[in-house]
Amino acid sequence: TQLLEQSPQFLSIQEGENLTVYCNSSSVFSSLQWYRQEPGEGPVLLVTVVTGGEVKKLKRLTFQFGDARKDSSLHITAAQPGDTGLYLCAGLSGGGADGLTFGKGTHLIIQP
Amino acid sequence: EPEVTQTPSHQVTQMGQEVILRCVPISNHLYFYWYRQILGQKVEFLVSFYNNEISEKSEIFDDQFSVERPDGSNFTLKIRSTKLEDSAMYFCASSELAGGIGETQYFGPGTRLLVL
Numbered sequence: 351t352q353l354l355e356q357s358p359q360f361l362s363i364q365e366g367e368n369l370t371v372y373c374n375s376s377s378v379f380s381s382l383q384w385y386r387q388e389p390g391e392g393p394v395l396l397v398t399v400v401t402g403g404e405v406k407k408l409k410r411l412t413f414q415f416g417d418a419r420k421d422s423s424l425h426i427t428a429a430q431p432g433d434t435g436l437y438l439c440a441g442l443s444g445g446g447a448d449g450l451t452f453g454k455g456t457h458l459i460i461q462p
Numbered sequence: 463e464p465e466v467t468q469t470p471s472h473q474v475t476q477m478g479q480e481v482i483l484r485c486v487p488i489s490n491h492l493y494f495y496w497y498r499q500i501l502g503q504k505v506e507f508l509v510s511f512y513n514n515e516i517s518e519k520s521e522i523f524d525d526q527f528s529v530e531r532p533d534g535s536n537f538t539l540k541i542r543s544t545k546l547e548d549s550a551m552y553f554c555a556s557s558e559l560a561g562g563i564g565e566t567q568y569f570g571p572g573t574r575l576l577v578l
Binding site: 380381383385390391392393394395398400438440442447448449450451452453454455 | 466493495497503504505506507508509510511512517518520551553555557560561562563565566567568569570571572574
């Protein structure tokens, strides 16, 4: 059974600070996706990383896929209250129509 | 921008009744998925579907569940004889391909199922 461990589970910081959340596994993934989920809604895709060592930027968000494709991180620069939400990482282990393995998520609160 | 849609948004049913949850995947996508999320827990994979047949399924997807693509646009999840523990958000997702960047799965808004 593949597991994705996300840390921290909860994070509350002040507006303007930087933060990093982590997604770790002992398994190798063919790709890893980051989603943001609002209460009562479906996960909304932020980014997909597929190559070991890959770095992708989405405005103030920087996503990195580990060289061995077992872990990933999300770094937010100058966090804003609008960044508040639940951030989920989810990995695919191989080809075909595999189901995503989700982490439990990081609940992020940015205080003004 | 194309998106996955799901109906109904909410469904309340009595224990033992059958429910059908409906999804319209993104039109050029070939792979379809169902997930569920019990309140306060993580999203769990149920089943994937490709070329009109089940491709992968999890331990959760037992004989109580079935999936179907009844026409060229809809993708359904049927739960026979619902149980209290089936209460959850059910998400449909679709992807274009099964490798590389194309395996990105896009999720619908979900159906909240409550079994009484």
